Amino acid sequence: MSKKVLVIEDSSTMRSMIAAIIEEMDDFAVTEAASGFEALKLLPTEKFDLIITDINMPDINGLEVVNFVKTHPNYKKIPLIIITTERSEEDRKKGIALGASEYITKPFKHDELQEVVRRIIG
Amino acid sequence: MKDKKKDEPNLEFIAEAEEILEVISKNLLAMEESQDRLSPHPEIINAIFRGVHTLKGIAGMMGFNNITELSHTLENLLDAMRMGRLTLTSVVIKLLFESTETLRKLVEKVSKDGNDSIDTSRLLSDIENALKKKPEDAAAHKLEELDLDSNVLKVLTEYENHRLEENLRLSANIFEITAGFSLETFDKDLNQINSMISGFGEVITTLPSSGASPDIGIEFKLIVGTKEDFNYVTSILSGTNVKIREIKYQRKNEKIKAGEHDEAQAAESPSSVKSLSMTVRVNINRLDRLLNIVGELVLNKAVITHISKNLRAIEGFSEWALELEKAARTLDKKLNELQEGLMEVRMVPLNSLFDRLTRMTRKLSRESGKIIDIRIFGEETELDRLMIEEIADPLMHIVRNAVDHGIETQEERIKSGKKEIGTIKLSAMQRGGHVVIEVEDDGGGINIKRVKDIAVEKGLIPPNSSLSEKEAIELLFAPGFSTSKVVTEVSGRGVGLDVVRKNLVKLSGTIDIETKEKIGTKFIITLPITLMILKALIVQVGEEIFALPINTVSESLMITKKDIQTVERREVIQLREKTLPILRLEDAFNMKNLDAKTDSMYVVVVGSGNRKIGFVVDALLGQQEIVIKSLGKILSGIQGVAGATELGNRKTVLVLDVGALIEESVQEYKEEVKG
Numbered sequence A: 001m002s003k004k005v006l007v008i009e010d011s012s013t014m015r016s017m018i019a020a021i022i023e024e025m026d027d028f029a030v031t032e033a034a035s036g037f038e039a040l041k042l043l044p045t046e047k048f049d050l051i052i053t054d055i056n057m058p059d060i061n062g063l064e065v066v067n068f069v070k071t072h073p074n075y076k077k078i079p080l081i082i083i084t085t086e087r088s089e090e091d092r093k094k095g096i097a098l099g100a101s102e103y104i105t106k107p108f109k110h111d112e113l114q115e116v117v118r119r120i121i122g
Numbered sequence B: 001m002k003d004k005k006k007d008e009p010n011l012e013f014i015a016e017a018e019e020i021l022e023v024i025s026k027n028l029l030a031m032e033e034s035q036d037r038l039s040p041h042p043e044i045i046n047a048i049f050r051g052v053h054t055l056k057g058i059a060g061m062m063g064f065n066n067i068t069e070l071s072h073t074l075e076n077l078l079d080a081m082r083m084g085r086l087t088l089t090s091v092v093i094k095l096l097f098e099s100t101e102t103l104r105k106l107v108e109k110v111s112k113d114g115n116d117s118i119d120t121s122r123l124l125s126d127i128e129n130a131l132k133k134k135p136e137d138a139a140a141h142k143l144e145e146l147d148l149d150s151n152v153l154k155v156l157t158e159y160e161n162h163r164l165e166e167n168l169r170l171s172a173n174i175f176e177i178t179a180g181f182s183l184e185t186f187d188k189d190l191n192q193i194n195s196m197i198s199g200f201g202e203v204i205t206t207l208p209s210s211g212a213s214p215d216i217g218i219e220f221k222l223i224v225g226t227k228e229d230f231n232y233v234t235s236i237l238s239g240t241n242v243k244i245r246e247i248k249y250q251r252k253n254e255k256i257k258a259g260e261h262d263e264a265q266a267a268e269s270p271s272s273v274k275s276l277s278m279t280v281r282v283n284i285n286r287l288d289r290l291l292n293i294v295g296e297l298v299l300n301k302a303v304i305t306h307i308s309k310n311l312r313a314i315e316g317f318s319e320w321a322l323e324l325e326k327a328a329r330t331l332d333k334k335l336n337e338l339q340e341g342l343m344e345v346r347m348v349p350l351n352s353l354f355d356r357l358t359r360m361t362r363k364l365s366r367e368s369g370k371i372i373d374i375r376i377f378g379e380e381t382e383l384d385r386l387m388i389e390e391i392a393d394p395l396m397h398i399v400r401n402a403v404d405h406g407i408e409t410q411e412e413r414i415k416s417g418k419k420e421i422g423t424i425k426l427s428a429m430q431r432g433g434h435v436v437i438e439v440e441d442d443g444g445g446i447n448i449k450r451v452k453d454i455a456v457e458k459g460l461i462p463p464n465s466s467l468s469e470k471e472a473i474e475l476l477f478a479p480g481f482s483t484s485k486v487v488t489e490v491s492g493r494g495v496g497l498d499v500v501r502k503n504l505v506k507l508s509g510t511i512d513i514e515t516k517e518k519i520g521t522k523f524i525i526t527l528p529i530t531l532m533i534l535k536a537l538i539v540q541v542g543e544e545i546f547a548l549p550i551n552t553v554s555e556s557l558m559i560t561k562k563d564i565q566t567v568e569r570r571e572v573i574q575l576r577e578k579t580l581p582i583l584r585l586e587d588a589f590n591m592k593n594l595d596a597k598t599d600s601m602y603v604v605v606v607g608s609g610n611r612k613i614g615f616v617v618d619a620l621l622g623q624q625e626i627v628i629k630s631l632g633k634i635l636s637g638i639q640g641v642a643g644a645t646e647l648g649n650r651k652t653v654l655v656l657d658v659g660a661l662i663e664e665s666v667q668e669y670k671e672e673v674k675g
Helices: A012-024 A036-045 A062-071 A089-098 A110-121 B002-033 B042-062 B065-082 B090-113 B121-131 B150-154 B158-169 B186-197 B230-236 B258-268 B284-315 B319-346 B351-368 B385-406 B410-415 B448-457 B469-475 B497-506 B658-674
Strands: A003-008 A028-033 A050-054 A080-084 A102-105 B173-182 B201-209 B217-226 B243-247 B347-349 B372-377 B382-384 B422-431 B434-441 B510-516 B520-528 B533-541 B544-549 B553-560 B565-567 B570-575 B578-584 B600-608 B611-617 B619-627 B641-646 B652-656
Touching: A003 A012, A003 A036, A012 A028, A012 A050, A012 A110, A012 B002, A012 B042, A012 B351, A028 A036, A036 A050, A036 A062, A036 B186, A050 A062, A050 A110, A062 A080, A062 A089, A062 B150, A062 B201, A080 A089, A080 A110, A089 A102, A089 B150, A102 A110, B002 B042, B002 B090, B002 B351, B042 B065, B042 B158, B065 B090, B065 B121, B090 B121, B150 B201, B158 B173, B158 B201, B158 B217, B173 B186, B173 B230, B186 B201, B186 B217, B230 B243, B284 B319, B284 B619, B319 B347, B347 B351, B347 B385, B351 B372, B351 B385, B351 B422, B382 B385, B385 B422, B385 B434, B385 B497, B385 B520, B448 B469, B497 B510, B497 B658, B533 B600, B533 B611, B544 B619, B578 B600, B578 B658, B600 B619, B600 B658, B611 B658
Parallel strands: A003 A028, A003 A050, A050 A080, A080 A102, B372 B422, B544 B652, B578 B611
Antiparallel strands: B173 B217, B173 B243, B201 B217, B347 B382, B422 B434, B434 B520, B510 B520, B533 B544, B533 B619, B553 B600, B565 B570, B570 B578, B600 B611, B641 B652
């Protein structure tokens, strides 16, 4: 069975890029969420194996997504990757402290993302 | 397929970049329009920052170095601004505008030539120079000392951290607002609360948690900064189901003696009083109540006018009769003003709905793999607040249809020599007492032959029936009709245009379709600007009196029996070389057939566009303002009746639901043709 990845990112270009990179790997299926709210709605609908989330988003931020998932009885086992920028070191540290497994910094290469994903749920 | 993949990222990048630049421009304008343009609402700066940040991210991934570099430098500037390290000056504002313009040119270059090579070095160094200005000192509060759940601080981004500190610096009151929602509706519910809060304060962060029932519900904690006090916040949010707690902290000025207190605070935040906007947020229900009272006053006014007329009839031009008539006229004028004023308060521009539709279209177009440019016109057009809520779903349905069935796939478009990118035009305009909303696509148009085939297949019309194009299009509104071969993700399941029309008819609206094969389709929705109080034409049929909303009436004429012809077992008259079907209201309501005593009668032409019909009535009794009241539960199901109203002589009459009557008569006609 293919692994299910939830990608939360408000930029559509970025989101489809990430989706394309992940779906290039065998046996991965991506569900896209354009906002934190959309993600909160999608979470109960499927059993996800991995969540990849941006930090700066208009409704709820990525750190809040991490905290929500990690404190929720139904989702706390799902690993998370946060997407950060070179600017937001503080946010990155906070994300890891809240329980994100990995981070990846924009702009990243194809292989970089695939490698991180494999490391976590390969 | 491979080739398409290669081009797609560029197109998608351009589409999103344009979208971002649009958002930035909007916010720049909002900044210009702020009461104090040098201290705009923090969310304005943050929105611009986020846009530039995203643009940098995607340009970086695409390898457009000039865009990346400029947005990176600009991002530094904006970050310094939003974090309070740089003060906004006219020079900075000018730079923001110039940068946005340059970014637009760069994106244009990408769309034309596939690269972004434009020299931006001067602009870059200007921004760098502006950044060198001395940073403003911001004495940080110790957030840890706040009486806040420690989890809240852990999830604040750097920016949110700064906003919290900034609120403390300005001695704002901080509130923690907690609310639980169902998983299905939390986004709507929360947006509602957010928009209430944005009237008086700033939402610093929105923290979700699983709450008490994690399988069906979700809880949110909002941290809000405001100048208002606990009582005010509680009263504004009183209609909602939230818990409000004030977060206490040691204000910097609290040690100062009482006398100096005010002054010190005023000096600290010079723009604090000014920046409060001059608006009041009011619950729509309160306005409804006021409007109802006005409605009753209108009825009373009608009584007075009636008495005054009677008095004149009895007494002639006596002093009292004239006085009363004058008073009634003044009352009439003032009531009109009051009514107009109240209506105006209820009006909101369509832009938020259009924004929602734009977002949805972009999402749908991504999902469907079609590239669609959505253009908005007349978003400032205003409509009654309740009306906007009611038309959201029908409009979404139509836009969905346009994405799903209207716009062709890229391959098809290229094959038929069209631009690769499809366009959906969403426009609104006011025409007299109506608002016309149009959804126009440049897609393949409606395939009339296919429509007919499907209608035959579904048993809606007999095979080989000769329908005009207009009649065929009408079939789209027939219950259970759907031309989609497969149920797609994009188009709703099972809900068809029949429901859309039904919902619009409920609002006294109409919907028409214009379509040209290979060129596109246009949906035209016409709605009255507001509901409830409306001018009506009062007509008499036999012993009964009915009210017809005047906005549905296009004209009325006198005819004689011999003007009525029968075509295909249906009564029609000729109206300026066109055939107009007529409906006898006594038939529609199964009233005693009085067999018109006189030869002459009136025809009231109602409806719009392709759906016009004439109601045959015995007499026209004049125009009057009426207030529609509902018929109550028991009678509410009656077809063709929108409600009841009282006339000035305290007589209750039925208000006809013109849309439904047209509908019914068309339906009947179809059945007859079928049988």
